[in-house]
């Protein structure tokens with residue numbers, strides 16, 4: 001049977017700001033590995049989105065885009081099963097973004113809650129956001145609808161962007177005729193990893209991450225630096241695993257042994273130093289095959305280029321067909337005299 005034609009399509013992406021870390025691993029990568037077996041998946045490095053905030057350091061954005069693409073391959077996203085590509089290599093994203101801007105009012109864009117958060121994080125005064133930053137979710141809508149994706153795996157914080165995407169699809173369909181499906185957000189069970197400093201979110205910009213490309217030694221150092229229960233000073237003091245960052249990592253990466261560790265820590269039978277050594281070993285075991293694949297991939301730049309070209313081309317062929325239809329419906333492009 002033609003199984004391929006009934007597979008639903010998925011699109012999701014990562015801003016090209018920094019490389020991927022363990023937080024991405026538990027929060028999205030594990031899920032994407034599963035999804036690629038069941039769906040027609042498009043995984044995109046969003047370098048244009050990164051430029052909305054990092055336009056003063058384009059070189060950083062490019063380096064980050066490269067390293068995220070290598071991360072995709074290293075963790076086992078399969079370029080023959082999924083379409084792996086870089087957003088700016090498919091210029092149709094920018095074109096559809098421009099056209100979608102006609103369909104969104106300024107006040108609607110200003111009401112998207114992530115904008116306020118971004119302004120706060122970046123210490124930008126209200127009214128001084130660039131148009132690019134204001135348009136961020138509209139660009140995201142273009143990313144999604146360009147491929148007529150059915151499902152968009154994202155975190156809770158992105159739901160407002162998917163809602164806007166649905167509105168844009170509806171409005172476009174109403175004005176110019178049925179063209180886009182209304183995609184749905186696909187929320188995975190919340191598995192958020194704290195940063196090594198105990199902050200509730202691991203993030204490169206907060207400097208509390210362990211990157212997927214970290215060396216063994218780096219992993220050991222970072223685990224050593226993790227914040228534990230401040231009341232557990234000596235090895236045999238009874239600990240409180242619920243406030244301990246190391247324990248949060250055990251729950252994410254060492255599920256089977258977590259109940260044992262919890263009891264041993266509470267009873268004062270497990271000290272923080274030994275506990276951290278165990279965790280570092282577990283993380284290194286997880287990262288070892290990823291490191292091996294990364295070394296292989298980086299050892300063959302010609303192949304790497306070919307894989308990227310392949311993904312970009314596949315994405316572009318879908319995107320260009322959508323754009324032909326969009327241009328026709330919006331009556332732009334070659335008017336074909338006679």
Ligand code: TRP
Pocket residue numbers: 011012013014015046049139140143144152153154158
């Ligand atoms: N905005 C998303 C984030 O910050 C990244 C992203 C860009 C995205 N384009 C997308 C996610 C399209 C899903 C679909 O994480």
